[in-house]
Amino acid sequence: xxxxxxxxxxxxxxxxxxxxxxxxxxxxxxxxxxxxxxxxxxxxxxxxxxxxxxxxxxxxxxxxxxxxxxxxxxxxxxxxxxxxxxxxxxxxxxxxxxxxxxxxxxxxxxxxxxxxxxxxxxxxxxxxxxxxxxxxxxxxxxxxxxxxxxxxxxxxxxxxxxxxxxxxxxxxxxxxxxxxxxxxxxxxxxxxxxxxxxxxxxxxxxxxxxxxxxxxxxxxxxxxxxxxxxxxxxxxxxxxxxxxxxxxxxxxxxxxxxxxxxxxxxxxxxxxxxxxxxxxxxxxxxxxxxxxxxxxxxxxxxxxxxxxxxxxxxxxxxxxxxxxxxxxxxxxxxxxxxxxxxxxxxxxxxxxxxxxxxxxxxxxxxxxxxxxxxxxxxxxxxxxxxxxxxxxxxxxxxxxxxxxxxxxxxxxxxxxxxxxxxxxxxxxxxxxxxxxx
Amino acid sequence: xxxxxxxxxxxxxxxxxxxxxxxxxxxxxxxxxxxxxxxxxxxxxxxxxxxxxxxxxxxxxxxxxxxxxxxxxxxxxxxxxxxxxxxxxxxxxxxxxxxxxxxxxxxxxxxxxxxxxxxxxxxxxxxxxxxxxxxxxxxxxxxxxxxxxxxxxxxxxxxxxxxxxxxxxxxxxxxxxxxxxxxxxxxxxxxxxxxxxxxxxxxxxxxxxxxxxxxxxxxxxxxxxxxxxxxxxxxxxxxxxxxxxxxxxxxxxxxxxxxxxxxxxxxxxxxxxxxxxxxxxxxxxxxxxxxxxxxxxxxxxxxxxxxxxxxxxxxxxxxxxxxxxxxxxxxxxxxxxxxxxxxxxxxxxxxxxxxxxxxxxxxxxxxxxxxxxxxxxxxxxxxxxxxxxxxxxxxxxxxxxxxxxxxxxxxxxxxxxxxxxxxxxxxxxxxxxxxxxxxxxxxxxxxxxxxxxxxxxxxxxxxxxxxxxxxxxxxxxxxxxx
Numbered sequence: 001x002x003x004x005x006x007x008x009x010x011x012x013x014x015x016x017x018x019x020x021x022x023x024x025x026x027x028x029x030x031x032x033x034x035x036x037x038x039x040x041x042x043x044x045x046x047x048x049x050x051x052x053x054x055x056x057x058x059x060x061x062x063x064x065x066x067x068x069x070x071x072x073x074x075x076x077x078x079x080x081x082x083x084x085x086x087x088x089x090x091x092x093x094x095x096x097x098x099x100x101x102x103x104x105x106x107x108x109x110x111x112x113x114x115x116x117x118x119x120x121x122x123x124x125x126x127x128x129x130x131x132x133x134x135x136x137x138x139x140x141x142x143x144x145x146x147x148x149x150x151x152x153x154x155x156x157x158x159x160x161x162x163x164x165x166x167x168x169x170x171x172x173x174x175x176x177x178x179x180x181x182x183x184x185x186x187x188x189x190x191x192x193x194x195x196x197x198x199x200x201x202x203x204x205x206x207x208x209x210x211x212x213x214x215x216x217x218x219x220x221x222x223x224x225x226x227x228x229x230x231x232x233x234x235x236x237x238x239x240x241x242x243x244x245x246x247x248x249x250x251x252x253x254x255x256x257x258x259x260x261x262x263x264x265x266x267x268x269x270x271x272x273x274x275x276x277x278x279x280x281x282x283x284x285x286x287x288x289x290x291x292x293x294x295x296x297x298x299x300x301x302x303x304x305x306x307x308x309x310x311x312x313x314x315x316x317x318x319x320x321x322x323x324x325x326x327x328x329x330x331x332x333x334x335x336x337x338x339x340x341x342x343x344x345x346x347x348x349x350x351x352x353x354x355x356x357x358x359x360x361x362x363x364x365x366x367x368x369x370x371x372x373x374x375x376x377x378x379x380x381x382x383x384x385x386x387x388x389x390x391x392x393x394x395x396x397x398x399x400x401x402x403x404x405x406x407x408x409x410x411x412x413x414x415x416x417x418x419x420x421x422x423x424x425x426x427x428x429x430x431x432x433x434x435x436x437x
Numbered sequence: 438x439x440x441x442x443x444x445x446x447x448x449x450x451x452x453x454x455x456x457x458x459x460x461x462x463x464x465x466x467x468x469x470x471x472x473x474x475x476x477x478x479x480x481x482x483x484x485x486x487x488x489x490x491x492x493x494x495x496x497x498x499x500x501x502x503x504x505x506x507x508x509x510x511x512x513x514x515x516x517x518x519x520x521x522x523x524x525x526x527x528x529x530x531x532x533x534x535x536x537x538x539x540x541x542x543x544x545x546x547x548x549x550x551x552x553x554x555x556x557x558x559x560x561x562x563x564x565x566x567x568x569x570x571x572x573x574x575x576x577x578x579x580x581x582x583x584x585x586x587x588x589x590x591x592x593x594x595x596x597x598x599x600x601x602x603x604x605x606x607x608x609x610x611x612x613x614x615x616x617x618x619x620x621x622x623x624x625x626x627x628x629x630x631x632x633x634x635x636x637x638x639x640x641x642x643x644x645x646x647x648x649x650x651x652x653x654x655x656x657x658x659x660x661x662x663x664x665x666x667x668x669x670x671x672x673x674x675x676x677x678x679x680x681x682x683x684x685x686x687x688x689x690x691x692x693x694x695x696x697x698x699x700x701x702x703x704x705x706x707x708x709x710x711x712x713x714x715x716x717x718x719x720x721x722x723x724x725x726x727x728x729x730x731x732x733x734x735x736x737x738x739x740x741x742x743x744x745x746x747x748x749x750x751x752x753x754x755x756x757x758x759x760x761x762x763x764x765x766x767x768x769x770x771x772x773x774x775x776x777x778x779x780x781x782x783x784x785x786x787x788x789x790x791x792x793x794x795x796x797x798x799x800x801x802x803x804x805x806x807x808x809x810x811x812x813x814x815x816x817x818x819x820x821x822x823x824x825x826x827x828x829x830x831x832x833x834x835x836x837x838x839x840x841x842x843x844x845x846x847x848x849x850x851x852x853x854x855x856x857x858x859x860x861x862x863x864x865x866x867x868x869x870x871x872x873x874x875x876x877x878x879x880x881x882x883x884x885x886x887x888x889x890x891x892x893x894x895x896x897x898x899x900x901x902x903x904x905x906x907x908x909x910x911x912x913x914x915x916x917x918x919x
Contacts, residue, residue, distance in 0.1 A: 046509070332836055332837070335836070345848070347848060347850070347851035347853070348851060349851055350818060350850060350851050351818070352849075352851065353818075353847065353848060353849040354846075354847075354848050355845070355846065355847045355848075356845075356846045356847075357843065357844060357845050357846065358842075358844060358857070358859070359841075359842060359843050359844070360831075360840070360841060360842040360859060360861060361839065361841045361842075362831070362833065362839060362840045362841065362861045363836070363838075363839040364833075364836055365833035365834065365835055365836045365838070365863040366836075366863055367833075367861060367862070367863075368860075368861075368862060369860065369861040369862075370858065370859060370860040370861070371842070371857075371858065371859050372856075372857065372858040372859075373844070373846060373855075373856070373857040373858070374854075374855060374856050374857070375816075375846065375848045375853055375854065375855035376853075376854045376855070376856075377851065377852065377854070
């Protein structure tokens with residue numbers, strides 16, 4: 001039985017477990033139908049031209065983990081940004097782990113999707129926001145069909161989330177292969193501000209496939225900063241679908257740090273539904289061995305006077321493959337748009353490859369849109385400069401690569417994240433230097 | 438001073454009718470409509486082709502039958518009914534002429550209207566012309582000068598008869614019969630086209646040029662061009678098209694193959710101005726062209742195109758940089774107006790070491806048109822030190838048109854250096870203001886800016902063609918070019 005059939009047949013069982021009378025029931029049934037007709041995307045589809053899911057779909061994933069698992073905080077402490085005080089929503093094998101988490105209902109709601117779906121006091125938000133901007137493509141629909149758990153964050157009007165929020169998914173490997181489908185909903189109301197860090201981490205070498213959907217609503221003048229740290233082990237694959245709907249004068253940014261995983265696909269979609277919006281999409285990818293990272297971004301400029309900035313850097317070693325498919329769509333009404341997109345790549349090995357497709361679709365005339373894309377190597381004269389001053393080759397290379405990705409790091413607002421990323425980059429490049437020289 | 442604003446320009450663009458829209462009434466010898474093996478055989482027979490050619494056509498036809506029309510391009514149109522087209526049409530009075538006096542005066546009149554009077558061309562431009570009217574060559578000039586150098590420049594049907602070994606060796610090597618839907622169709626039914634062979638070490642002393650025109654109602658035109666530059670030779674080849682005003686959609690599916698052997702250089706320039714349809718988007722030519730060149734060691738192929746016509750353009754002149762140190766270039770201006778749709782660009786396939794490619798693409802869209810750049814830069818794992826630079830700029834006039842960029846970049850070699858940049862903008866108010874301030878009126882200012890915008894590409898055209906290109910830009914964007 002292939003994965004598609006397995007998922008469709010387990011849908012019935014799943015539906016009986018959760019509340020059949022809830023309004024979300026219809027949404028789920030609708031979604032499974034979409035998945036049933038479309039199936040998993042193949043390379044024949046333009047959006048999946050460079051990424052094949054075949055190798056990760058062949059595992060016999062268990063859809064519902066059988067055992068309750070628990071992990072000790074000390075064993076997993078290193079995966080947290082632990083040097084600052086944060087709210088935490090932690091899941092182990094898709095199940096909420098209360099002993100690792102710290103949620104709140106004090107002024108803001110930082111809690112669970114399952115309780116938000118069940119409790120009447122959240123009903124209005126669920127009705128207004130749940131599955132409203134997520135697209136109807138097959139993988140998102142698959143997640144929608146099985147949506148029951150994940151993070152639910154609601155920041156009401158004029159509130160500042162005092163601490164950053166960490167969403168962490170651990171998989172313990174108690175199943176030989178696990179499929180995880182977290183569903184997050186983040187609603188940030190007028191004038192509010194939130195910072196979120198998301199991470200998926202597998203604790204053993206058993207294959208894990210995560211198909212995650214996150215819907216983010218940044219209402220009027222809201223500020224949302226979202227950080228994705230993707231440094232999973234090499235049997236874990238992640239398909240991340242993030243949808244961000246922005247209202248007027250809101251500012252949203254995402255930083256995606258892709259260092260690990262077997263196959264990582266980031267579908268990142270920004271919709272600018274208001275004027276004077278600012279969107280930032282940045283990412284650093286440093287991978288090696290046979291890893292594959294695919295960034296698929298869309299910025300949809302719907303209203304006038306908005307800006308978007310995209311900056312993705314990639315360093316590819318060994319037999320790694322990278323894909324960047326960035327699309328900027330400017331509607332007729334979106335005059336005075338200022339859209340910028342850059343994608344710079346370095347290939348370190350002969351077997352590594354990069355496929356990039358920066359795409360502009362523009363229907364308005366009074367706009368400034370540009371994109372730049374480069375593939376190249378480290379500057380030899382810069383290397384020579386450092387070598388001649390006694391810096392060993394490896395370190396010199398690492399310094400140049402760090403400098404290469406620094407543009408993205410410089411806009412990270414939480415210093416602890418910056419330090420953490422810096423450390424990961426140093427480990428990745430196999431050097432023992434702090435870059436804060 | 439007349440106040441001439443962009444709105445006026447837009448208004449003018451909207452109402453500007455196709456100037457060269459006229460129809461010459463020449464009796465034609467036309468095949469019944471439809472396509473089947475008999476028609477393919479009949480075309481081959483009509484052309485007095487050898488057996489292997491007939492077989493080659495039939496093979497293509499069988500492949501074509503199995504293929505489906507591509508739909509990935511960013512264009513919308515009513516698909517042509519391939520069974521409602523006549524696949525062969527040739528002017529009736531078709532003996533070869535020694536002098537222009539023998540040519541049908543009506544035909545000469547047509548050329549005069551086009552501003553490409555053969556007399557004038559002959560005297561002034563020193564251009565040898567192989568004029569194709571509806572598929573068959575009717576006048577070939579300067580043949581003598583060329584033959585002294587050993588250069589072969591003739592129609593492809595003549596080449597099949599006279600130089601079968603050359604044609605047999607190279608035809609279909611760059612664009613295989615089964616390459617794509619339209620290439621397969623062309624391979625099966627191509628009626629005529631040009632053939633050019635430059636022998637070893639010869640530098641072609643003049644620009645070679647062919648003018649194509651679609652002239653017969655309801656006929657599709659399927660040119661096949663084959664240019665072979667032998668080791669160390671050089672040729673500059675020009676191709677220009679204008680077509681008469683027609684209401685039903687006409688299909689144009691050409692195939693161009695360029696072969697540049699070691700150290701050879703081919704420069705291929707196109708000015709395309711097929712009938713774009715009227716202001717309501719009715720009629721117009723479908724231009725589905727496959728153009729590709731193959732570079733051997735140290736060879737260079739340069740494509741330059743000015744695309745102003747056609748209702749639908751689907752065209753990707755490409756270079757396969759097979760030999761080490763080979764160079765590919767692509768310079769393009771695509772202008773779309775009213776309801777025109779263009780999906781054009783290039784493919785640069787880097788296979789050899791130290792290969793270089795340059796892509797400069799300028800798109801200008803006005804009215805309700807859609808203009809897309811679609812390009813591929815591919816660096817194979819063996820192509821050490823490959824270098825590519827691409828730049829695609831779009832200029833939008835009015836808010837009903839669209840500009841799109843679909844660049845695909847695939848790199849599999851770590852020593853590759855690839856740069857790609859694209860911008861989209863409109864004529865800035867500050868730019869106009871700057872000019873006005875210095876006493877340049879708005880009309881002149883727009884002219885200056887559009888000229889400046891396309892300069893990179895216009896500069897690449899041979900002198901003889903730059904004038905023609907200017908003329909076409911004028912028609913397409915009347916009032917904007919000074």
